Amino acid sequence: MTVVGGTRDRMVGAAVSALQRHGVAGMSFTEVLRDSGAARGAIYHHFPGGKAQLVAEAAAANGADVHANLAGLPGADPVAVITAFLTAVRPVVDASTRGGGCAVAAVTVGGEDEDLCAVAAAAFGSWSAALGQRLAAAGVPEAEAADLATTLIAILEGAHVLCRAARSLDPFDRAARTITALIADR
Amino acid sequence: MTVVGGTRDRMVGAAVSALQRHGVAGMSFTEVLRDSGAARGAIYHHFPGGKAQLVAEAAAANGADVHANLAGLPGADPVAVITAFLTAVRPVVDASTRGGGCAVAAVTVGGEDEDLCAVAAAAFGSWSAALGQRLAAAGVPEAEAADLATTLIAILEGAHVLCRAARSLDPFDRAARTITALIADR
DNA sequence: GTCTATACGAAGATAGAC
DNA sequence: GTCTATCTTCGTATAGAC
Numbered sequence: 442m443t444v445v446g447g448t449r450d451r452m453v454g455a456a457v458s459a460l461q462r463h464g465v466a467g468m469s470f471t472e473v474l475r476d477s478g479a480a481r482g483a484i485y486h487h488f489p490g491g492k493a494q495l496v497a498e499a500a501a502a503n504g505a506d507v508h509a510n511l512a513g514l515p516g517a518d519p520v521a522v523i524t525a526f527l528t529a530v531r532p533v534v535d536a537s538t539r540g541g542g543c544a545v546a547a548v549t550v551g552g553e554d555e556d557l558c559a560v561a562a563a564a565f566g567s568w569s570a571a572l573g574q575r576l577a578a579a580g581v582p583e584a585e586a587a588d589l590a591t592t593l594i595a596i597l598e599g600a601h602v603l604c605r606a607a608r609s610l611d612p613f614d615r616a617a618r619t620i621t622a623l624i625a626d627r
Numbered sequence: 628m629t630v631v632g633g634t635r636d637r638m639v640g641a642a643v644s645a646l647q648r649h650g651v652a653g654m655s656f657t658e659v660l661r662d663s664g665a666a667r668g669a670i671y672h673h674f675p676g677g678k679a680q681l682v683a684e685a686a687a688a689n690g691a692d693v694h695a696n697l698a699g700l701p702g703a704d705p706v707a708v709i710t711a712f713l714t715a716v717r718p719v720v721d722a723s724t725r726g727g728g729c730a731v732a733a734v735t736v737g738g739e740d741e742d743l744c745a746v747a748a749a750a751f752g753s754w755s756a757a758l759g760q761r762l763a764a765a766g767v768p769e770a771e772a773a774d775l776a777t778t779l780i781a782i783l784e785g786a787h788v789l790c791r792a793a794r795s796l797d798p799f800d801r802a803a804r805t806i807t808a809l810i811a812d813r
Numbered sequence: 814g815t816c817t818a819t820a821c822g823a824a825g826a827t828a829g830a831c
Numbered sequence: 832g833t834c835t836a837t838c839t840t841c842g843t844a845t846a847g848a849c
Contacts, residue, residue, distance in 0.1 A: 448833090464736045466653035469824065480834045485826070492825070540738030549792045550650045550733070552726030561792035591789070591801040598788040599781030606735045606747035615777040623809040634815085655842065666816045671844070678843070 449487045451477040456499035460544040461536070465496055465551050496548055497560050503544040504564025511571040520625050522579045523593065526572060527617045530597055534613045537605040546598055569594050589624075596620060635673045637663040642685035646730040647722070651682055651737050682734055683746050689730040690750025697757040706811050708765045709779065712758060713803045716783055720799045723791040732784055755780050775810075782806060 446454075455476035459468040470484055470492070488494040510529055516522030537543075545564045548557045573590035577583055596616050603612035632640075641662035645654040656670055656678070674680040696715055702708030723729075731750045734743040759776035763769055782802050789798035 462738050464650050464652055466650055467737055470826095471824080481836090482827085482829095482834055483832090486832070542736060542738075543788075545792075546788045547736070549788060550728060550736075551653055552648050552728075552791075558792050558794060562794070565789055565792055565798075585805075588801040588805045591798050592782065592805040595782050595785030595789055595798060595802045596778065597785065599783065599785030602729075602732045602735060602784040602788075603751055603777070603781055605738075606731075606744050606751055608744060608748070612751075612777050612781060615774040616781045619771075619774045619778040623813065627809065627812055656844095657842080667818090668816055668845090668847095669814085672814070 448477070448479050448483055452479055452483070452487060452495065453499050453502050456495050457503045457544045460496065460499055460503075460547045461542045462540055464542075464547045465557070468492075468496070493554060493557070497557055500545050500548040500557065500560050500564065504560070504567065507545075508564070508567045508571055511568055511575070514572070514575050516575065516579055519576060519579050519581050520621065522572075522575050523621055523624055526575075526593060527621070531610070531613065531617075534597070534600050534604050535610055537601045538608050538610055540605070542605055543598060543601045546601065565594060593620070634663070634665050634669055638665055638669070638673060638681065639685050639688050642681050643689045643730045646682065646685055646689075646733045647728045648726055650728075650733045651743070654678075654682070679740060679743070683743055686731050686734040686743065686746050686750065690746070690753065693731075694750070694753045694757055697754055697761070700758070700761050702761065702765055705762060705765050705767050706807065708758075708761050709807055709810055712779060713807070717796070717799065717803075720783070720786050720790050721796055723787045724794050724796055726791070728791055729784060729787045732787065751780060779806070 452473055455473045456468065458476065459472050463469075463472075470481070473479075473495070474481060474484075484495070485491065488498070490497075511526070514522060514525045514529065516525045533541075545561050549561045551557065569587070569590045572593060573587045576586040576589055581589060600613040600616055604610055638659055641659045642654065644662065645658050649655075649658075656667070659665075659681070660667060660670075670681070671677065674684070676683075697712070700708060700711045700715065702711045719727075731747050735747045737743065755773070755776045758779060759773045762772040762775055767775060786799040786802055790796055
């Protein structure tokens with residue numbers, strides 16, 4: 442997420458933050474405007490499609506950020522890749538213990554907007570693909586790598602939910618220990 | 628969820644359904660009233676605490692339902708318990724592919740309401756405990772059983788998110804295959 | 814106990830001045 | 832291009848008749 446940038450970029454960044462904390466329905470323009478310092482009329486100037494467009498762009502931007510991080514994951518063997526993955530996402534899940542969450546997951550709720558689900562599906566798919574590629578490069582058979590990558594992304598998203606409820610990283614750490622041990626003992 | 632019952636029970640049931648599809652902020656009394664057939668004034672008659680109380684009761688009721696199902700899971704060995712778990716939750720996740728979702732997970736978003744997170748945390752904790760007990764009874768060491776149960780609940784919640792985005796059970800089936808194989812090969 | 818009617822505020826969306 | 836002011840709609844919440 443760009444820390445500097447024009448009004449438009451700041452609005453997208455503020456939308457990502459609002460999505461993580463309050464979801465689509467709970468995100469208000471008032472909040473985005475306040476956090477980005479933009480004026481009310483700027484919304485429909487930069488996003489003619491209104492809330493749906495802003496939300497879709499925010500989810501896509503957040504998805505691309507995470508994808509970039511996953512694609513650059515180090516690790517010469519499967520356990521090393523998984524450990525690197527877990528280490529990379531732990532701080533993100535930690536934000537969920539303080540009311541954060543996954544912005545991409547947030548846009549899947551609501552259900553009436555099919556386009557938003559497509560944006561989220563594309564993001565999740567790109568994450569799985571990137572992680573699967575890293576696992577395959579570390580020696581996991583192609584078919585297994587894809588399934589394992591999807592499983593790890595599911596654990597990540599589930600940990601967001603559980604840790605936000607528990608206000609603790611304990612569920613994440615339990616899942617991390619378990620999956621690491623299972624792969625190591627394979 | 629009771630299919631018959633008084634006005635109050637029907638309202639709670641309608642709230643669970645609304646929570647699954649639209650989340651807390653997206654759930655409106657208008658929708659709950661329509662689906663339950665209740666009158667507008669019935670809300671504050673039965674739920675003096677307003678929306679917060681109705682939502683909390685709906686999440687708790689849904690949590691108790693799921694807990695009852697998990698506590699009765701069959702299986703003489705670890706793989707059998709996990710298979711029974713996955714078979715039991717598959718139809719629930721299938722509802723997510725058509726816009727559903729987990730009502731308990733839904734109440735964790737928003738963040739400002741600490742009580743709602745506590746309700747969700749209690750529900751998730753009871754699910755993990757019930758599943759962990761079944762795994763322990765099937766021969767998994769106590770400490771491992773608790774971690775594995777939490778991991779399975781995380782996978783369940785993550786699968787809800789991924790399958791709702793993808794409009795497909797494919798992510799769930801991949802994760803189910805993976806975790807089953809990892810436990811079987813242990 | 815159940816229902817109708819309504820108050821009050823906040824949301825998204827728009828128009829038009831500068 | 833940017834900002835101010837405003838419109839309309841829908842939300843929660845309440846009052847009070849039956």
